[in-house]
Amino acid sequence: MFLLLSFTWIIAGITAEIPPAMHYRVKNSSLCLHIKPPGYQEYEWLFEKDLIVHSKNIKTKYKDKVYYNPKNGSLCITKLNETDSGTYSLSFINSDDERAIETHKLIVEETVSRPFIRSSPLHFNLSADPCNITVNCSVQGDWVCSVCDNNSCTISQRSLFSKVNITIFLHNRVIVCSGNNNVTKSNVSESMEGMCFGKSNPEPENVIKNRHLLLG
Ligand SMILES: *[C@@H]1O[C@H](CO)[C@@H](O)[C@H](O)[C@H]1NC(C)=O
Ligand SMILES: *[C@@H]1O[C@H](CO)[C@@H](O)[C@H](O)[C@H]1NC(C)=O
Ligand SMILES: *[C@@H]1O[C@H](CO)[C@@H](O)[C@H](O)[C@H]1NC(C)=O
Ligand SMILES: *[C@@H]1O[C@H](CO)[C@@H](O)[C@H](O)[C@H]1NC(C)=O
Ligand SMILES: *[C@@H]1O[C@H](CO)[C@@H](O)[C@H](O)[C@H]1NC(C)=O
Ligand SMILES: *[C@@H]1O[C@H](CO)[C@@H](O)[C@H](O)[C@H]1NC(C)=O
Ligand SMILES: *[C@@H]1O[C@H](CO)[C@@H](O)[C@H](O)[C@H]1NC(C)=O
Ligand SMILES: *[C@@H]1O[C@H](CO)[C@@H](O)[C@H](O)[C@H]1NC(C)=O
Ligand SMILES: *[C@@H]1O[C@H](CO)[C@@H](O)[C@H](O)[C@H]1NC(C)=O
Ligand SMILES: *[C@@H]1O[C@H](CO)[C@@H](O)[C@H](O)[C@H]1NC(C)=O
Numbered sequence: 659m660f661l662l663l664s665f666t667w668i669i670a671g672i673t674a675e676i677p678p679a680m681h682y683r684v685k686n687s688s689l690c691l692h693i694k695p696p697g698y699q700e701y702e703w704l705f706e707k708d709l710i711v712h713s714k715n716i717k718t719k720y721k722d723k724v725y726y727n728p729k730n731g732s733l734c735i736t737k738l739n740e741t742d743s744g745t746y747s748l749s750f751i752n753s754d755d756e757r758a759i760e761t762h763k764l765i766v767e768e769t770v771s772r773p774f775i776r777s778s779p780l781h782f783n784l785s786a787d788p789c790n791i792t793v794n795c796s797v798q799g800d801w802v803c804s805v806c807d808n809n810s811c812t813i814s815q816r817s818l819f820s821k822v823n824i825t826i827f828l829h830n831r832v833i834v835c836s837g838n839n840n841v842t843k844s845n846v847s848e849s850m851e852g853m854c855f856g857k858s859n860p861e862p863e864n865v866i867k868n869r870h871l872l873l874g
Contacts, residue, residue, distance in 0.1 A: 678745065678761035682840040683738050685768050691746060693731040699751035703733050706744050738766045770822055770844045773797045773835045779853055780805065791853055795835035797822045797844075806833055806850070 683689050693701060703710040703726070710720045714728040723742075725734040735742060748760045773795050780790040791806045792814070800819055804811040804826040811826045811833070822837045829847070836845040 676760065678763040681762060681764045683764065683766050684841040685738060685740065685766055687738055688734055688736040689738065689764060690732055690734040691748070691762055693748065693750070695753075698731070698748075701731050701748055701750040704747045704749060710746075735764070738764075740766050740768075742766055765840060767821075767839045767841045768798070770837045770839055770842045771798055772844050773824070773837045773846045775833070775835045775846050775848055777806075777833060777848055777853065789850075789853070791833070791850060793826050793833055793835070795824055795826055795837075795846075797824055797837035800824055800837075802826060802835075808850075 681689055691703070702712060705720075709717060710724060711717070711726050711733065714726075716724060716726050723735060723737070725736065726732070733746075735746070743764055743766045746762045746764060748762075750758060750760070752758045774797070775793060775795045777791050777793040780792050789808070792803065793806055793811065794801055794803045796802075798821060799817075800822045801817045802813060802824040803815040804813050806812075806826070806828060808831075809828065811828055813826070816824070822839055824835065824837050826833065826835050828834070828850075831850045832847045833850060834845055834847040836843060838844075
């Protein structure tokens, strides 16, 4: 009884001490997992609780999905899809003759598509300054709304679902919307000039000058 207890304590101790290694991959790429110190014995690869490789043979279900090198134990998972996200574990006999587990967590994400930006002045008023612009930037079903004044953008509303981290900011009087996940990022920008008739916009002055020329 005491032996059994201390055994489970050791197992729990081992699994709790080593956090899973995180791996982020873009869809359709691949991930290779290696056995770090050679000398591990009787290793087996599992996906969740499912054996991928057993007695150095790839299970039929995984034949089109993985490459396995029986010499060094390396496992490569190919043509990654969201459905391949999850926990991959290596079960092995370590140098102390104990069965141990090493876990790897894989997250497969799509390439972030180009954000779609829509902006309009909040109030179209020649004499009002500063000019505020509402911006709605959407990426793959997620969106963020911000109000941008002449020096910053403030989030006013956002969608609940968030596969993509969306940020809207100003860079040299250009509104930039950037979307990223853990594997890729993409941005679009739109100039604030011409959207507002503020002090920094020379357009009204030009109109007056031109009128002068025509009259003169
Ligand atoms: C996945 O990658 C392979 C080559 O690595 C390519 O031939 C194929 O077109 C890609 N598929 C998609 C859906 O991107
Ligand atoms: C194991 O062998 C494969 C193919 O021969 C190779 O790509 C991989 O890098 C090797 N793994 C290690 C840890 O050397
Ligand atoms: C890839 O993942 C998507 C989303 O999870 C799923 O609908 C699709 O069936 C998967 N494709 C394959 C080939 O497994
Ligand atoms: C435009 O802004 C000025 C100053 O903020 C304000 O006095 C005026 O009423 C506004 N005009 C309109 C049409 O909103
Ligand atoms: C933004 O507008 C305010 C109010 O008109 C003005 O005081 C400030 O200088 C402006 N800032 C920039 C960076 O243009
Ligand atoms: C425009 O933005 C400024 C600064 O954020 C704010 O004080 C002002 O009330 C806003 N004006 C309108 C019409 O939303
Ligand atoms: C922002 O744009 C998205 C996509 O076009 C739309 O679904 C969403 O309702 C918009 N949000 C607001 C507050 O208008
Ligand atoms: C979200 O995007 C902002 C700006 O690009 C960045 O600073 C932040 O680290 C991102 N957060 C995550 C979780 O990727
Ligand atoms: C990156 O992945 C973690 C999960 O490991 C998730 O919580 C986080 O939101 C992701 N960040 C982005 C920007 O997608
Ligand atoms: C937008 O993306 C491009 C690459 O596509 C990058 O060179 C540029 O620095 C990005 N702009 C900002 C403001 O992040």
